[in-house]
Amino acid sequence: MAEWNEYEAIFHSLQEDILVTDPNGIIVKVSEGTGMVYGVNANDLMGKSVYELEREGLFTPLATPLVVKDKKRVTFVQTGSDGKKLLVTGLPVFDDAKELVRIVSYSHDITELMEIKAGMEEMSSEMERVKNELEQLKQRQDDEGLIARSHEMRKVMATGKQVAGVDVNVLLLGESGVGKTEMGRYIHHKSNRRNGPFIEVNCGAIPESLFEAELFGYEDGAFTGARKGGRMGLAEMASTGTLFLDEVGELSLQNQVKVLKLIQEKRFYRLGGTKEIHSDFRLISATNKDLEEAVQEKTFREDLFFRLNVVPLMIPPLRDRKEDILPLIQSFVDHFSRQYKRKRMLNKIVMHELTQHVWRGNVRELMNLIERLIVTSDAFVIQEEDLPQTYKSSSENYSEMNNFSETLQETVERVEKERLEQARRQFRTTTRIADALGMSQPTVVRKLKKYRIQ
Structure with a gap:
């Protein structure tokens, strides 16, 4: 009957994964808990090299080389052969001459914690x-x-x-x-x-x-x-x-x-x-x-x-769908009246001016103008004097074709620009614009640049 050893009894009663190697990685002591963690017989590990066990896929990385290198406590996550995640701590043990003689490592299964962390x-x-x-x-x-x-x-x-x-x-x-x-x-x-x-x-x-x-x-x-x-x-x-x-x-x-x-x-x-x-x-x-x-x-x-x-x-520009202007105006008036808690409405003259306007900025320009009128007008009914000058019709009310304040060349260029703008809206390529207007494609490109038509 083997002699009872108090230290051995305490060592194995811990039921923890405790493994002791020499500086070369040879296992000199191993707890029974280590065998259960790695799914092997603990006694079969005695005398084996941890480097060889790593190559066999039992666990990786190793505590021994890390402790040997730094000569101090290390903690890291190790993966077992079954995919388990272990939080491993390695400790150096020195003799009286301060020489490293043993590396002690112990671990805790943190697989569930890692899964919770990932979740x-x-x-x-x-x-x-x-x-x-x-x-x-x-x-x-x-x-x-x-x-x-x-x-x-x-x-x-x-x-x-x-x-x-x-x-x-x-x-x-x-x-x-x-x-x-x-x-x-x-x-x-x-x-x-x-x-x-x-x-x-x-x-x-x-x-x-x-x-x-x-x-x-x-x-x-x-x-x-x-x-x-x-x-x-x-x-x-x-x-x-x-x-x-x-x-x-x-x-x-x-x-x-x-x-x-x-x-x-x-x-x-x-x-x-x-x-x-x-x-x-x-x-x-x-x-x-x-x-x-x-x-x-x-x-x-x-x-x-x-x-x-x-x-x-x-999506067509607003000037090509004038039927949408009035309902858009009403929609924006209702929206901004609620947003700014200011009940407002437009009189008939203002409505007429806005329906006749050429909305180069399209729906966004109309929306911004209505918001501006709602927040800047004091009266319940927004009058024509509340409109910015650029949105008011000319009081002269004469035809541009009878405007002799411009030269013939200026009139020709204005009409040419309007035709090019109209063609640009209808046709997506300069080749198609050239076919529609009866000119060459390079001429179209040159004139678009001349009049800065995008």
């Missing part, structure tokens, strides 16, 4: 997505807020509603201020993704150097000034909903490549990250530029153009 990180990421989504959506207008009394606008909305039911890429075209963003929201709210987020990316407002970080997000410490903990990108926030790329024609060629890859794969990495992220979004883009012409001029990638231009939808 918390995922929950935190989801909470951030929801928070950012709410910030993006808090100013969202009702999807029925679009005014469509005119035949032209009713046709556009009918097409938008038709394509909303399928996840096809839509390219919204039209002058600045016609309501491309509102149309994008309309399509989103009519789609099966209506309960998901509508995330707007203003490609023209984000500095080129920050575009990748804004679109894809970044990890903690990815660059100087990065927010602690990292940040979710707009593409990731749009998952299950719609990603709206506004002013897509303003993208640099470098960023066009990144957007093309995102559209094709819907997979990306955060800046400074190594984990691939998948985002299930529907894409809608918008621009006031002629992308076909930009492709010809090599300022816009042809492959990206074809990706975006699956279903093009042209």
Whole structure:
């Protein structure tokens, strides 16, 4: 019968993973708990090298080389052969001559804690997505807020509603201020993704150097000034909903490549990250530029153009849908009266002036004017004197063709400019404009530049 050893009894009664090696990594003592943690017989580990056991896949990394190197306590996470995560602490043991003679390591199973941590990180990421989504959506207008009394606008909305039911890429075209963003929201709210987020990316407002970080997000410490903990990108926030790329024609060629890859794969990495992220979004883009012409001029990638231009939808300018002006005015008056708690109405002369105005800034210009009138007028009824001078008709009321204050050449140039502006609105390329006006394409390009027609 073996002699009872008090220290051995205490050592094994701890039921913990305790392992002792010499500086060369040879196991000289091991607790019974170690065998249970790693799924082996503890006695079979005696005399073996921890380096050999690591090569066999029993555990990694090792405490021994870390303690030998630094000659001090170390703590790290170790992975067992069954995927368990262990928090390991290694301690040096010195003799009287201060020479390292033993390395003692012990561990605790933290697999469950690691799973909880991962779950918390995922929950935190989801909470951030929801928070950012709410910030993006808090100013969202009702999807029925679009005014469509005119035949032209009713046709556009009918097409938008038709394509909303399928996840096809839509390219919204039209002058600045016609309501491309509102149309994008309309399509989103009519789609099966209506309960998901509508995330707007203003490609023209984000500095080129920050575009990748804004679109894809970044990890903690990815660059100087990065927010602690990292940040979710707009593409990731749009998952299950719609990603709206506004002013897509303003993208640099470098960023066009990144957007093309995102559209094709819907997979990306955060800046400074190594984990691939998948985002299930529907894409809608918008621009006031002629992308076909930009492709010809090599300022816009042809492959990206074809990706975006699956279903093009042209939104007509406000001057071509005058039937919508009065209902738009009433809608904006009601909206801003509620917002600023100032009940106002426009008299008939003001209404007439506004319906006759050429709205070069389109719906956005009309909306801004109504907001201005609501907040600056003192009376319940807004009079013509409340209108800015640029929105009042000339009191002379004479025909421009009978205006002899300009020379014949000036009259010709004015008419030529008006015809070019009209053709530019109707035809999207300079080749088509040239065919319609009976002149060469280089002449059209030269005259557009002359009159600064975009």
